[in-house]
Amino acid sequence: MMDNNKPIFPELNADDSGATEIESLCMNCHSNGITRLLLTKIPFYKDVIVMSFSCDECGFHNNELQSGAPVSEKGIRVHLKVVEPRDLNRQVVKSDYTAVKIPELDLEISSQSQKGEITTVEGIIDRVIKGLNQDQIVRRISHPEEAEKIDNFIERLKALKDLKDPFNLIVEDISGNSFIENPFAPQVDKNCKIEYFSRDKEQNHQVGIFTQDEIVENEDSAILKPIQEGEFPLENFEGEILQFHTNCPGCNAPCETNMKMTNIPHFKEVIIMATVCDVCGLRTNEVKSGGGIEPKGLHIEIDVNGKEDFSRDVLKSETCDLSIPQLDLEVGPNALGGRFTTVEGLITAVRDQLSDRKNSHIFGDSINKDSKENFEKFLKKFDEILEGKLPITIVMDDPAGNSYVQSLSEADQPDEYLRITHYERSFEQNEELGLNQMKTENYE
Known part of the structure; x- marks a missing residue:
């Protein structure tokens, strides 16, 4: 049973790993092996779920890391111009939904083609080179012309690391959970541009987000029914403090959020939300506009x-x-x-x-x-x-x-x-x- 006084994603602790062991099927020999699950917080990154499988019968093992953080409200696009050796050493955090592009080589690594990882700009290039080299020995025998083209492309990738000419690296993540280090922080990074974008319907489905209309097929039998227009007039909320269940943004433990609508003189109505977590002690205050987007x-x-x-x-x-x-x-x-x-x-x-x-x-x-x-x-x-x-x-x-x-x-x-x-x-x-x-x- 989980301790209610401990965060769901605790800090790494060598004395108490908090790992959960589950007996599961080995996909190599079909015997029973052991899967170990660990929910933890990686310093300077985020909440993660570490999974490790091992089979004593055949020796097969597998490790995987998944994000335990919620999907961001918007996707992120990071455009980095690589001009000096320090840029090759920049840390890059990639999620499963990250697409990477290098326009100068017309290279694109599509979303969900690689697992999430923490790497560097040079590490991204090295991983592409390693992947292209993987079957080159066989390819040089069976398809020598294709192998020659790939060899030429690999040389172009290696030339990027020599930085004879600057090149651009574009990281686009529809889940919003990617990051490129700013070595000049907290000053402005002139070689890096960050944009946030709203996901379209297909991208929302990719990250597992569906609208209520898409989930609810039969309104009469649905557990969550759409709110009908006029069912809850705005006047009913003014002056009232509403409380609803949520998860702590710090440790992900269940907690309560208080919400109140108020009017700022000479401006407009706003919604104030406050969250207090009894587990980790985090307190947050957030304000959202109650009047929509202005014309300008x-x-x-x-x-x-x-x-x-x-x-x-x-x-x-x-x-x-x-x-x-x-x-x-x-x-x-x-x-x-x-x-x-x-x-x-x-x-x-x-x-x-x-x-x-x-x-x-x-x-x-x-x-x-x-x-x-x-x-x-x-x-x-x-x-x-x-x-x-x-x-x-x-x-x-x-x-x-x-x-x-x-x-x-x-x-x-x-x-x-x-x-x-x-x-x-x-x-x-x-x-x-x-x-x-x-x-x-x-x-x-």
């Missing part, structure tokens, strides 16, 4: 010159990018999520997330001494900002238009330290918000 995007700049500027109310939506030019720092929308706080609270949240050693890729075992010292100096700049010694400008860019910053003027118009502009979204921004897909579906 929103660009906000706030000058923070001293402690008096820290009291402004700030709503950062889950689609809002945040940057601080003076620190050469950019924070994507998924890093902080949606939150309603103050300018001081926003700066503190950025600092705390950067210094979170449990969940950050920055504090890996392989980090060198100079990089660690530079990062510690970077974190000290946040102390100077919070003490009012270092003026900064906070730039918020929200293509959905659902972010807000309080004005300190009496007329509630932007004051001298607050600049707000609206803009037309690009095609790519509409695609990230799922608007292009919605238009296509409506047209069909």
Whole structure:
């Protein structure tokens, strides 16, 4: 029986592995072997399920690793330009659903053709070379012309590692669980571009996501019935605190989430959600817009010159990018999520997330001494900002238009330290918000 006081995915512990053993069929000799399951958390990565099978009869064994983390709301596309040897050593996290492309060679490794792994850019190239070399001895005898073409292609792959010419590596993951290391973190990575995209219907089915209409065939006999229009009027939710069961985003243990709809003066209605986990102690607060996507995007700049500027109310939506030019720092929308706080609270949240050693890729075992010292100096700049010694400008860019910053003027118009502009979204921004897909579906 599982201990309710322990996380479902605990940290690695040599004294207590927590592995579960199950007797199962050997696919090699059809005798009974042993499968061992271990649910654990890999530092600086995510929750995983480690599976190991061994058969004493024939000696067959097999190991496999699967993600235990939920599928992200959006897919991710990472475009890296490889220009120097350091780029070849960048860590790459690939899930089962990751497709890898190198346009210069017209090379594509399709999704679900390889198991998830933690590797490097050079490791990806070496794995392709190894796969192509696997049957070359036989192929040179039976199909010499094809073998020669493959040999030439292998030489082109090896030439990539010499970096005589820069090349591009594109990692696209519909599950959103892939990652390429930024060796300049927390500064902006100029050679790497990250995009988030909404999955289409077929991609949702690939990762096991189906709409309620697709699951429910017979509405009368369904356990989960669709909510009918007008069945729960909006007025019924205003002022009420709703509670529902969920899983902790930290340890995946069952917990409760409280949800309340509230109105921000001079802005709109928002939904505030708070989760407290009794197992690992994690507390999260998240804010989502209750009014849908605005017709135009929103660009906000706030000058923070001293402690008096820290009291402004700030709503950062889950689609809002945040940057601080003076620190050469950019924070994507998924890093902080949606939150309603103050300018001081926003700066503190950025600092705390950067210094979170449990969940950050920055504090890996392989980090060198100079990089660690530079990062510690970077974190000290946040102390100077919070003490009012270092003026900064906070730039918020929200293509959905659902972010807000309080004005300190009496007329509630932007004051001298607050600049707000609206803009037309690009095609790519509409695609990230799922608007292009919605238009296509409506047209069909």
